[in-house]
Amino acid sequence: MDKKSQIQIGETIAVLFVFFILVAIGFIFYVKVIQSNLEQEKDEASQLRSVGIAQRVMFLPELQCSEDNIITDNCIDVLKLESAKGIMKEKELYYYDMFEYSSINITQIYPTEAKWSIYSKETDDFSSKFVTNVPISLFDPAGRKYGFGVLAIETMLK
Amino acid sequence: MINKKAFEIQFNWIFVLAAGAAILLFFTIVVVKQKGLAETSTKASVLKSIEAIVAGAGVGTDTTNTIQMPDSAIEIGCNRISIGGVSKQYQSMVMFAPDLIKGSKLVTQTLGFSVPYRATNMLYLTGQQARYILIGDNNLAKEINKTLPSILTKEFHKTSSLISNKNNYKVRLIIFGDIDANSIGMGSLDKMPDSDVTAIKVNGDDQKGAIQFYQKDGSAWSLKGGSIYIGRSSLIGAVYADTVESYECNMQNAFSRLNLVTKIYKGRTEVLRDSDLTERPRCIDTYNGALTQLNKIYAASSNFNNINVETISEAAKELSNQNKNAQKYSCTMIY
Numbered sequence: 001m002d003k004k005s006q007i008q009i010g011e012t013i014a015v016l017f018v019f020f021i022l023v024a025i026g027f028i029f030y031v032k033v034i035q036s037n038l039e040q041e042k043d044e045a046s047q048l049r050s051v052g053i054a055q056r057v058m059f060l061p062e063l064q065c066s067e068d069n070i071i072t073d074n075c076i077d078v079l080k081l082e083s084a085k086g087i088m089k090e091k092e093l094y095y096y097d098m099f100e101y102s103s104i105n106i107t108q109i110y111p112t113e114a115k116w117s118i119y120s121k122e123t124d125d126f127s128s129k130f131v132t133n134v135p136i137s138l139f140d141p142a143g144r145k146y147g148f149g150v151l152a153i154e155t156m157l158k
Numbered sequence: 159m160i161n162k163k164a165f166e167i168q169f170n171w172i173f174v175l176a177a178g179a180a181i182l183l184f185f186t187i188v189v190v191k192q193k194g195l196a197e198t199s200t201k202a203s204v205l206k207s208i209e210a211i212v213a214g215a216g217v218g219t220d221t222t223n224t225i226q227m228p229d230s231a232i233e234i235g236c237n238r239i240s241i242g243g244v245s246k247q248y249q250s251m252v253m254f255a256p257d258l259i260k261g262s263k264l265v266t267q268t269l270g271f272s273v274p275y276r277a278t279n280m281l282y283l284t285g286q287q288a289r290y291i292l293i294g295d296n297n298l299a300k301e302i303n304k305t306l307p308s309i310l311t312k313e314f315h316k317t318s319s320l321i322s323n324k325n326n327y328k329v330r331l332i333i334f335g336d337i338d339a340n341s342i343g344m345g346s347l348d349k350m351p352d353s354d355v356t357a358i359k360v361n362g363d364d365q366k367g368a369i370q371f372y373q374k375d376g377s378a379w380s381l382k383g384g385s386i387y388i389g390r391s392s393l394i395g396a397v398y399a400d401t402v403e404s405y406e407c408n409m410q411n412a413f414s415r416l417n418l419v420t421k422i423y424k425g426r427t428e429v430l431r432d433s434d435l436t437e438r439p440r441c442i443d444t445y446n447g448a449l450t451q452l453n454k455i456y457a458a459s460s461n462f463n464n465i466n467v468e469t470i471s472e473a474a475k476e477l478s479n480q481n482k483n484a485q486k487y488s489c490t491m492i493y
Binding site: 023045058069071080082093094097143 | 170174213216248250251274275276277278414419421424426490491493
């Protein structure tokens, strides 16, 4: 092989090397952009999921206030709550489909302070955690009195 | 000298070929991987949309929606939804749907399952390419026609007639009253696969009744099984579900939910009865009467079968009366 040909092959190898480096840089840049988009999407999905779980809690027939099948919005029946808290803990696996990894607590602020924990399934292996607080009225059918409280839903997402 | 030159030229070509092949291989791998990823991503996003529909179903009652999504084939089984290789399993899902939904337009409907208090929302899912043919002239047929969304591909015939083929991938006939399934002419539906042409025959009112499930067998109908319904929402479920197995799986899930909700109403009514103990004897009687019915519903909701449906239907009527009594005597209502 003469010197001219060796130089030609060397040039070609150098061009290919530069070409592959440019492709690699482009690929790394593309992956980074995709990763950041994915993170953003994951974050949005997590927030949506958290709000979704909060909505599902609010519309549970096990907790909702109703009179003659007419539902009162943003209201939780205290007597149903008392019954439901035991049942929902007992049937944790059944409710996992609806609430996934989350803990649901109801706190009465007025007229007296009280707290109910209705569902709790937590994991240490979570990537994000969201807390959604919903102001609610708490109806006590035995005393026919309304109270005021907060429904707190803490959602953990893997 | 000549040999050396020839070797140089050959080596050059081999080198160019190898480098070209490497570049081509690299881009082919990238494109193939990207294509696979895009396909999986589309399937996953469709599945996510359906998951959102299932989750949202619990929130709104009596709603109808059309959802536009990438053209796909969604397979629905008992507590399972899958698209291609991506699937989602549920512990207990109340979603009545044909076993296969094709097309880019999904139709969803929700109705409350109340016997007599709301236990859950029933979700119905189908594609706009599926065809529903209602045949009958009684009030129930008219009511069901009104309840089914207008955006659905549906037809209403008062009498049995020859059914034409309109190139739908699935055809479902809903026959009411005394019309015999075999009196309905299959017409050009004859050429469709047997599993894609199904029918139900309904005997009953909007409270409860019997349903017979049929499937096309050549140019005749073959009876595949029978079941029962309780309430209009359950009957609508039988309209959407393809098979008796799918219908009964969903009804069993609805009954499991009814069982849980009834347990809560039982606990609530016991507290109401005990809190009113000394003050209002009429309220106590009402609550005691209600508790008897709630106990019946609780026991009967453990399993979906003919006897339990009868028991729940009777107990629901009684409980509804007790609820009216509670209102009449100014007691706190039972539900």
